[in-house]
Structures are given as structure tokens and as C-alpha cells.
Amino acid sequence: MRILVTGGAGFIGSHIAERLLELGHHVVVLDDLSTGREENIPGGVEFVKGDITDRQLVSELMDDGRFDVVNHHAAQMDVRRSVEDPTFDARVNILGILNLLQCSIKGGVKKFMFASTGGAVYGEQARYPADEDHPTRPVSPYGISKLAGEGYLFYYRIQCGLQTVIMRYANIYGPRQNPFGEAGVVAIFSHKLAQDEQVTIHGDGLQTRDYVYIEDVVTANLLALDNADSITFNVGSGIETDVVTLYKHLAKAAGTDLPPRHGPPKPGEQRRSSISPQFAYESLGWRPKVPLAEGLARTFHSFITADGRQTSG
Template sequence: MNILVTGGAGFIGSHIARACLEAHHKVTVLDNLSAGSREAVPQGAAFYQMDLRDPEVLNVLKKEKIEAINHHAAQISVHQSVADPVFDANSNIIGTLQLLQNAVDCGVRKFVFASTGGAVYGEQDCFPAGEDHPCRPLTPYAIAKLCVEHYLAFYRRNFDLNYAVLRYSNVFGPGQNSHGEAGVVAIFCQRLNAGKPLVIFGDGGQTRDFISVQDVVKANLLALKPECLGTFNVGTGKETSVKALAESLVKLSGRNSKIEFAAPRHYEQRRSSIDYGKLNKSFGWKPELSLEEGLSETLDYFSNETH
């Protein structure tokens, strides 16, 4: 299949582009390199340094005869979205809307969208949250992701665009960008290597559901199948506090960095974990890498000085 991976020069998208090439798909990467890097784009993928909003995107879809779009390009900083909601909406809503319009204009058959199970539900009534949990997003970043989910339903109803929404929990792993939702793992790894203290905002009791990028990639390969339609959580169902995460990383790294506490961020969600039962029942997906295995791999990646 001819697949466009947007954001394929970034953390998750570059892992997906590589896996798609390994699965013998023809891969085109589109990325404006605002956060990603050219080196992360795997060999064998065609590359276009282009913004989602560039009118030329339509010609790329036509030229590369794109059949499926795996959409990962986004401004990913929750903090930035709170500071500048218009900037966030321009990239994450308007950019995606233009891509969707181009997709239907070119007869694209499948659209996979990276949404956020870590943020669309907001403060949860139950743990882990299923896909039918009420959505009460707390930040512009999460509001924009949910807004795109509604646009997808519109394009499905009116233009027969098939889609799968993957609501990730907090994704971590080699190549991770420190600004994203699970950026805390990358930041802690970098600080451990530099011999600096790990700084936690708040009391460290806030919890997250950390999922490895390898498991997320497997979910994306399933999502490309024509029969995979609808909205699916991609997480582990387990809560880990940020304090426990910091302690695990200190232990696994063998370093003796201190853990320090700073003022909490007012918009930060307190607890999060999401139920992956639907994707498991439908397609047999389940997380395979334990948190400890994943963190060790990530520490190894960040301890390599060339990154």
C-alpha cells in the first residue's frame, strides 16, 4: 500500500514509517521539521519537508498515489497549547482539516489519526477509562484532538472516508521528544545522564499510563487494515505515579541523582489510565513490553552521546 506518514520525522511517526517499510509498504513522509529531524526519517521513505497547511500537499498525495494516511504531525506541547491556544489550533485543527480535505479530494481509502487517551477524558470517573468514558478535555491540545475526532466522523458520514482513531496514553521510548505528553521520561533520562536532579512539578502523586512506542507501532499496523474502523484506546490500563517513575529511572540507571519538587502546573491532569480491552477484543492487541523493559531501553538510547 502507498502510505503517507505525517510527522514521520518525529518520535512516533519515524518508528511507524520504519515498521511500514519493513511490512513492504511504500512510505512517504511529510514533516515540516519544526520538531522532527531529517535523520529520523528512515531510508527508503520519500521525504517532503512541508507543512500540513501547504497547498502543495495535494500534489504530493497525487504524485505519490497515496492510498492511506497515518497522521502523526502535530504541535505536541500541552504547555504550549495553554500558552497559545491559537497556535495550537492552527496546526492541530486547521492543518488536519486541510489534510482531510486533500485526502477526500484524492480518494484516499484510510485515515489513521493519533489522538490522546491521556488527555481527551480529562479527570476520570473510573480507572482505567474505556472509549465510552465522557470526554472532558482540560487543555487546548486535548480539545483540538477531540475536535479532529468529530471532523473525522463528519468526513466518514459525508465522504465515506474510513478512519481509525488511536487514543494513546503516554508514549515513551527511544527517539522520544521531551516536549510531548510522556516527555517526562525523556527529560528524566537526559537529566540522569547529565548528573542533574530530577524535578517533579507538584507532589509526584499524579499518575500516567506509560506505553512503549513499540507497542504503539503494532497498533498502527493493525489500524491500517481496512476492517479496523472506529476509536480505540492504546495504553496499558496501569497507573504509575511520576514519583514512582522517577524512582524507577534512578534505580535502573544506577546513578544517584536526587529527586526534587517544584510548584505544580495548574492545568495538569491528576490521574490517567486507559482501558485497551476494545482493541484487544477486536484485533488481539495488547501491550507487550513491561514498563521496566521499556525504561531500560529508553535509558540506553539517551545514554548514547550521539543523540
């Protein structure tokens, strides 16, 4: 298949592009390198540097039935930035997906796959883990813009018959995640530990998240590419892990007994989050396979070898 991967120079998108290429698909990456890096893009993949909101560029790129599938991973994904500058967040995450969708319809794309988010779309959860029927009550502009993207997918499915796949990710971690942003606690800790630096935990460290290793996320994308038509599913483990436990696993992988330092809690930070993989298992046969300790050890080791590909800010 001919597949456009937006955000393919970033953490998740680059792993997906790599695997699609290995499977013999023709892959083109569209990325503006705002947080991604050109060295993340696998060799053999055509790279177009550009902004997903650029009407002319995207329209020309997608003209003439050039792509069967769009796998949309480009985004403004910094929750704090979305709070500080909701207009910028909406420009990238709402106008960006809208531009891609309009050009997809015009260019004859059959299937559109979208990396949405579980934690931010469900907001403070009423039950744990959240299934796909859980109310969506985002409490950040980022969660709102991702949910708006889901709404546009629904619209284009109903109006134009576009096949749509919405993947609500938990907290994804693994090699190549950027350790210099606000998000990505595993990458931030791994980078610090790889430099023999002390890690700071915000608050008591008992806030929980649902962590899924990148390899499992790539598998979810492949299964949905081949087997799903119109579906919204969680890509999560259903398991809550607190930050202190996460640190212990990483410290063990790093062979250090340096204790973490505790800083002030982040204002407004969600206390708990986990999303159920049950529906993904029933509909696609997917569930996460890489155990947390193993995934964390692999991630830490990537930060002291070339595969992290993120050695400086």
C-alpha cells in the same frame, strides 16, 4: 501499500515509518521539522519538508491517487503552548487535519489513521481506567483540537465513505522522544540522568499517568492498518504509574542513587489518568506487551547510545 506518514520525523511517526518500510510498504514522510528531526527519518523513506496546513503543497503531494493510506501523526502537542496560544494550536491541529482530509478525499485515499490522545480528550476522569465510552471533557485547547479532529474523521467517514482509525494514545515513551519540550517525562528524566544531572519532579510526584512503550504503539498501528475499518480505540495499559515510581525505575537503569528534587506543582496539571486497553484487545487482539521496567531501561539506554538521536536541544 503507499502510505503518507505525517509527523514522520518525530518520535512516534518515525518508528511507524521505519516499521512500515521494513514490511515493504512505500512510505513518504511529510513533516515541517518544527519539533522533529531529519535524522529520525529512516533511510529509504521519501521526505517532503512542509506544513500540513499548506493547501497547495498537500494537494499536489496527494494528487492522482498517490496514497492508499494517510497515517497522521503531525501535531502541535504541547499542552502548555496550547493554553498560551490556542489559535496556533487550532491552526495546526484543526486546520491541518482538515486540509489533509480534504486532500485525501480528492486524492482517493482509502484509509485515514489519526493519532489522538486519551488523557487530554477524556479530561479529569470519572472512572479509572477510562474506556472509549467515557465522556470527553477536554480541559485544554490541545484536547479540544484533538477531539475536533476526531469529529472531522467521523464526518468524512459518513459523507465520503473514508475508512477511519482513531487511536487515543496514553503517555507514549521510548527512544527518540524529544527531551527538550514540556511533555515526555521519561525522555526528560532519561536525558538528565544520562548527563548525571539531578531530576526535578513537579509537586509530590504522586500524579499518575498510563505509560505505553513505543514498540507496542507501532504494533497497534500495524494491526489497525490491516484489520480495522472504522474504529476508535485506546492505546493504553489501564495501569497508573506515579512519577516517583517512574523515576525509581529510571534511576535503577542508570545505576544512580541520586535522589530527585521536588519543585512546585504545575498549575492545572491533571492528577490521574489511565485508559483501558480492553476494547483494543477485543477488536484487534492488541494489548501492551513490554513491561514498564523493561521499556524504561531500554529508553534510558537509548539516551546514552546513538538510537536516542536527540543529544542536543
